[in-house]
Amino acid sequence: MLDLLANPNTQWVLVGTMLLGITSGVLGSFALLRRQSLLGDAMSHAALPGICIAFIIVGSKEMLPLIIGAGITAYIGTYLIQAFVKHSRIKTDTAIGLVLSVFFGIGIVLLTYINRNATGNQSGLNEFIFGQAAAMVRSDVNLFVIAAIALLTITFLLFKEFKIITFDREFAQGLGLPTVFINGLLMTMIVASVVIGLQAVGVVLMAAMLIAPAITAKYWTDRLDVMVILSGVVGGLSGLLGTLISAPISGMPTGPLIIVSSCSLFFLSLIFAPKKGLLTKAIRLMRLRKSTSQNQVMQGIYEFIEETGRNTLTLDDLISVQPLSGLRLQQTIKRLQKRNWLQRSTETYQFTDKGIKEAHQITLNQRMLQMYSMHEMQFAHLPMEKNNWDFLSLPNSEQQPLFELLSKHELFPSVLQERTEDR
Amino acid sequence: MNPVSTNNITVAYHRKPVIQNVSFEAPEGKLIGIVGPNGAGKSTLIKSILGLVPKASGNISIYGKPYKKQRQIVGYVPQRGSVDWDFPTNALDVVLMGKYGQIGLIRRPNKKDKQEALECLAQVGMEAFANRQISQLSGGQQQRVFLARALAQNAFVYFMDEPFVGVDAATEKAIIQLLTDLKSKGKTVLVVHHDLQTVKDYFDWVMLLNIRKIAFGPTEEVFTQEHLQKTYGGRLAFLDQESNGVNPLA
Amino acid sequence: MTYTMWIILTASLVSVACSIVGVLLVLRKMAMISDAISHTVLLGLVSAFLITQSLDGLAMFIGAAIAGILTAVFIQLLNSAGVQADAAIGIVFTFLFAIGVILVSMFARDVHLDVEHSIMGELAFIPWTTVDWLGIEGVPQAVWMISIVLVINIILLFVFYKEFKLSSFDPHLAAALGIPVVFLHYLLMGMTSITAVASFDAVGAILVVAMIIAPPATAYLLTEQLGKMFIYSAIIAVLSAISGYYFAAMLDTNIAGMMATMTGLFFLAAFLFSPTHGVVIKKIRNRFTTYSNDEA
Numbered sequence A: 001m002l003d004l005l006a007n008p009n010t011q012w013v014l015v016g017t018m019l020l021g022i023t024s025g026v027l028g029s030f031a032l033l034r035r036q037s038l039l040g041d042a043m044s045h046a047a048l049p050g051i052c053i054a055f056i057i058v059g060s061k062e063m064l065p066l067i068i069g070a071g072i073t074a075y076i077g078t079y080l081i082q083a084f085v086k087h088s089r090i091k092t093d094t095a096i097g098l099v100l101s102v103f104f105g106i107g108i109v110l111l112t113y114i115n116r117n118a119t120g121n122q123s124g125l126n127e128f129i130f131g132q133a134a135a136m137v138r139s140d141v142n143l144f145v146i147a148a149i150a151l152l153t154i155t156f157l158l159f160k161e162f163k164i165i166t167f168d169r170e171f172a173q174g175l176g177l178p179t180v181f182i183n184g185l186l187m188t189m190i191v192a193s194v195v196i197g198l199q200a201v202g203v204v205l206m207a208a209m210l211i212a213p214a215i216t217a218k219y220w221t222d223r224l225d226v227m228v229i230l231s232g233v234v235g236g237l238s239g240l241l242g243t244l245i246s247a248p249i250s251g252m253p254t255g256p257l258i259i260v261s262s263c264s265l266f267f268l269s270l271i272f273a274p275k276k277g278l279l280t281k282a283i284r285l286m287r288l289r290k291s292t293s294q295n296q297v298m299q300g301i302y303e304f305i306e307e308t309g310r311n312t313l314t315l316d317d318l319i320s321v322q323p324l325s326g327l328r329l330q331q332t333i334k335r336l337q338k339r340n341w342l343q344r345s346t347e348t349y350q351f352t353d354k355g356i357k358e359a360h361q362i363t364l365n366q367r368m369l370q371m372y373s374m375h376e377m378q379f380a381h382l383p384m385e386k387n388n389w390d391f392l393s394l395p396n397s398e399q400q401p402l403f404e405l406l407s408k409h410e411l412f413p414s415v416l417q418e419r420t421e422d423r
Numbered sequence B: 001m002n003p004v005s006t007n008n009i010t011v012a013y014h015r016k017p018v019i020q021n022v023s024f025e026a027p028e029g030k031l032i033g034i035v036g037p038n039g040a041g042k043s044t045l046i047k048s049i050l051g052l053v054p055k056a057s058g059n060i061s062i063y064g065k066p067y068k069k070q071r072q073i074v075g076y077v078p079q080r081g082s083v084d085w086d087f088p089t090n091a092l093d094v095v096l097m098g099k100y101g102q103i104g105l106i107r108r109p110n111k112k113d114k115q116e117a118l119e120c121l122a123q124v125g126m127e128a129f130a131n132r133q134i135s136q137l138s139g140g141q142q143q144r145v146f147l148a149r150a151l152a153q154n155a156f157v158y159f160m161d162e163p164f165v166g167v168d169a170a171t172e173k174a175i176i177q178l179l180t181d182l183k184s185k186g187k188t189v190l191v192v193h194h195d196l197q198t199v200k201d202y203f204d205w206v207m208l209l210n211i212r213k214i215a216f217g218p219t220e221e222v223f224t225q226e227h228l229q230k231t232y233g234g235r236l237a238f239l240d241q242e243s244n245g246v247n248p249l250a
Numbered sequence C: 001m002t003y004t005m006w007i008i009l010t011a012s013l014v015s016v017a018c019s020i021v022g023v024l025l026v027l028r029k030m031a032m033i034s035d036a037i038s039h040t041v042l043l044g045l046v047s048a049f050l051i052t053q054s055l056d057g058l059a060m061f062i063g064a065a066i067a068g069i070l071t072a073v074f075i076q077l078l079n080s081a082g083v084q085a086d087a088a089i090g091i092v093f094t095f096l097f098a099i100g101v102i103l104v105s106m107f108a109r110d111v112h113l114d115v116e117h118s119i120m121g122e123l124a125f126i127p128w129t130t131v132d133w134l135g136i137e138g139v140p141q142a143v144w145m146i147s148i149v150l151v152i153n154i155i156l157l158f159v160f161y162k163e164f165k166l167s168s169f170d171p172h173l174a175a176a177l178g179i180p181v182v183f184l185h186y187l188l189m190g191m192t193s194i195t196a197v198a199s200f201d202a203v204g205a206i207l208v209v210a211m212i213i214a215p216p217a218t219a220y221l222l223t224e225q226l227g228k229m230f231i232y233s234a235i236i237a238v239l240s241a242i243s244g245y246y247f248a249a250m251l252d253t254n255i256a257g258m259m260a261t262m263t264g265l266f267f268l269a270a271f272l273f274s275p276t277h278g279v280v281i282k283k284i285r286n287r288f289t290t291y292s293n294d295e296a
Helices: A002-006 A008-033 A037-058 A063-087 A092-117 A138-157 A159-167 A169-174 A179-218 A224-246 A254-272 A278-308 A315-321 A326-338 A353-374 A396-408 B042-049 B091-097 B111-123 B139-152 B169-184 B196-202 B225-232 B235-242 C003-027 C031-052 C057-080 C085-107 C115-120 C123-128 C141-159 C161-169 C171-176 C181-220 C226-251 C255-273 C279-295
Strands: A342-345 A348-351 B004-013 B016-026 B031-035 B057-062 B074-077 B157-161 B188-192 B205-210 B212-218 C130-133 C136-140
Touching: A008 A037, A008 A138, A008 A159, A008 A179, A008 A224, A008 A254, A037 A063, A037 A092, A037 A179, A037 C085, A063 A092, A063 A138, A063 A179, A092 C031, A092 C181, A092 C226, A092 C255, A138 A159, A138 A179, A159 A169, A159 A179, A159 A224, A169 A179, A179 A224, A179 A254, A179 C085, A224 A254, A254 A278, A254 C085, A278 A315, A278 A326, A278 A348, A278 A353, A315 A326, A326 A342, A348 A353, A353 A396, A353 B205, A353 B225, B004 B042, B016 B042, B016 B205, B031 B042, B031 B169, B031 B196, B042 B057, B042 B157, B042 B188, B074 B139, B074 C171, B091 B111, B091 B139, B091 C161, B111 B139, B139 B157, B139 B169, B169 B188, B205 B225, B212 B225, C003 C031, C003 C141, C003 C161, C003 C181, C003 C226, C003 C255, C031 C057, C031 C085, C031 C181, C057 C085, C057 C141, C057 C181, C136 C141, C141 C161, C141 C181, C161 C171, C161 C181, C171 C181, C181 C226, C181 C255, C226 C255, C255 C279
Parallel strands: B016 B212, B031 B188, B031 B205, B074 B157, B157 B188
Antiparallel strands: A342 A348, B004 B016, B004 B057, B205 B212, C130 C136
C-alpha cells in the first residue's frame, strides 16, 4: 500500500480523483436541489459526440480540445431538453432519456467511424465511455486542478446568488438579480464538472458523481452551506476510497469503485443518519403510533366523562369511545395502566389522579389545535410545526387567546377545571 | 342501511392529525356538502373513505359493507388537476373508463357500454364533444367529462372533490342539474365544497369539518352562524369581506 | 434470408418490442426507468454467469430479468424512504451497473461478457449464432428471443389494455375502482426488463433506451389516440431501424448507434413539423391567426 502511495503515478491519480469528487459533489448539491440530478446523466452522455468531433477536428488526443468539445455538445443537449419541455407536451423525464440515448448513439456512430477510419493514434477515446482513472497523467491533473479551483472559487463567491436561484428563481428575479446569467453560469459549471469527470469515471457512471455525494450530504444537514461542503467532502472521500481500493488490484477499474464507495456512503447515511435516517424514523414512527393511540384513548375517556358525568367505564364503554382494533386497544390500556394513568377494578376502568391531569392536558392540546386551525391567520406566527404541535409548551401570553377562544366556543375541557399554570 | 357510515376515522401525517374521530351517517338520496377551512381535511376525508390515504384508525361502511366489497356502487370524481390532460385519448374514452370496474379484467367495452357512455356525456351537455381530444377541452368541459365518467360508473353513492372549482357558468349549471338528477334517482352524493355562498342553494345536508366534525345535518338546521363560527372562527369575517360583505347565511 | 435481412429483422423486432413498453413508460412519466433497467441488466448477466458458471441463454435471461425487476423495486423502496425520484433512479442504476462492471473485471474478464459490447451492442454478429427450434432451422438465437418477448408484450398489452390505460391516466380512480395498480406497475417493470434483456445482446443498452423513449415520444406529438400512439411509434421505430442500418452500412459505422441517431432525427422532425404540435407549424399558424384577426 505504502509503495503504491509512493508511486508518483498513483499520487497523480489520487489527486485527480479527489478533486473531481470534490467539484462534482459541490456542484451536484445544486443539481440535486434543482431536481436536475438526471440532467447530469444526459449531460455526460451528450458529451460523447463532442469528444469525437473535437478529435476529428484536432486529430489528436489532447485533453483541452476534447473537454471543450464535450462541453459544447453537453450544453446543446441540456438546451434541447429544456426546449423540448418548454415548447411541446414532452415531459422532462422523456426529454432527458431521449437526449441522452440519441446523443450517445451519435457518439457511438462517430466513435466507431473514427476507430475504423482514422489513421492516427485514436485508441483511448473509448476510455471516455467507462472512464480510466488510472490512465490519468500529470498534464491531465494539472488541468483538473485549474478547473477545480476555478469552479470552487466561483461557487464560493457567488454562493448566495446560487442559493437563492436554486431555492426560488422567481423571487431572485424580483430582487433584480440577473437570473438568466446566474442560471446560465451555474448550468455551465455543472456541465464543466461533468465533463472533467468523464475521463475518470466515464459517461455512464458520471451521473452518480453528481447525485450520490449530494444526496448523502442531505441526510446530515438542513443547511445549504453545510450540505455543499459536506457533499464536497463525501465526493472527495469517495474518490480517495475508490482509488486506494482499486490501485493494488490489477485490472480493477477505478471509476466504478468510486461510484460504489459514494453509493455505500449514501446507503449508510440513509439508514443511520441521526435525524433523517430510516432507523431513527422507524423508531420515531413506532413511538408516534404508541403515543397517538395513547392520546386517543385518554382523550376519548376524558370526553366520555365530560359528556356523561360517569367516572368509571366498562370495557364496552372503552370500545365505544375508541375504535382502535382490539389488540391495539388492549395494549394501549395496558400501557396506560402501567404508567399509572388508568386503574382497573374488576369490571371497570377509571382515571387515577395523575391520569386525569394528563388526559386534561391532552384534550386541552387537541382542542387548542382545533382553535388554531380555525384561526390560522391569527396564529400564523406560532412555530407549531417545529413545536410538534405542542400548544402547552407555548408561553402563557401566546396561550391566552387560544384559551379565550376555547371558552367562547365552550370547548374548554371541563372535567378538571384547572388552568395549565397550576402545573 | 345508510349509504355511507363512518366510525371515528382518524388520519394523521407526522404528529398533526389531519382529521380526527370523524363519525357520521349519510342519509340516502341527499346531496351532502362537506365544507370547512383549507387544510381542515375535506379531501382527506373522502380519500380515506375510498382507501386512497391510510387511516390511523376508524371504520367505514358503504350500505353496511366494507368499501372494498362495494366498489361497484361507489363513484368518484377526483379534482380535475390530479390527472395529465395531455394523455392521448378522447372524451368518450374517458367516460368509458368509468365502466372499467364493471367490465372486469381482460374484457373490452362493447357497443352497449359505448352507448351508455354517450348518454352520460349527453347528460352533462357534452355529447357533441364525444370524439374531441381531452387536451382540447376547456377546464369546465374537462370537469363535465369527469362527471359523465362518474355517471357511467352507475353508482349509488358518489364522492366529488371540489367539482365547482374553476368552472364556467355553463358547467356550474350542468353540475347542479346533474346533482339534482342523481338525487331524484335516489342516489347519495357527497361533495367537497368551499364556496359558502352557494351551500344553501346546492345541498340538502351539510357537514362542517375542521379536523373534527363540527356539525352534520340538514342544511337549514346545521348551517348556522354558530356552527360556522365554530368551523371557520376568525376567518369567517375575512370570508365575508372577500365576498363583498354578502353574508352566506342571508 | 440474407445476412442484411436478418439484421434488419432483428432490429425491427427489437424496436417494436421496445416501443410498446415505451408508450406506457412515457405516458406514466417513467421514461428514465428504462435507462436504469437497461443498464442494470449487465449485473444480472454477470451474476447469472457467476452462479451457473455458464453462458447458458436461459439462465442469463432469467438473471437479467430479475436484476431489472429488482432495479424497479429498489427505486420504489428509495422513493418511499423519502429520496426524491430522480436521485433514486440515478443512484440505483449507477450503483448496480458499477457493481456489474467490477464483477466483470474481477471474475469474468476472459469470458464473452464484454462491458463495452453491452453498451453499444453488436448487431453485425447476430446472424452467426443460430438455433434450430420447432423444426425451423437457421434462425438466429437473438431473433428467437426477441420474437418471444415481442409476443409476450403484445399479449399482455391486449389483455390489460384498458387497465394500463386507466392506471396511466388516472391512478386514483383506478385504485378506487379496484384495478390492481401496483400489480400493473410491476408487470410493466417486468415487461421492460425482459424487453431490455432480449434486446440488449443484439443492440446494446443505449439503443434499447433510444427505442423505448424516442419513437413513443415522437408518436406523442403526432396523435391524440392511445391506440394510434402504439401503432405510430412501432412504425417510427421500424423506420429508424431500417434507415439506421443503411446509413450505418454507407458510413461503415456502428449500426445500433446509427439507429438511435435516426430515432432522434424522427423526433426532431415531429417536434418541429408535427401538424398539431410542431413548433414551426404552431408558429406559422399563430402568425396566420393574428393576421386574420387583424383583418377582422
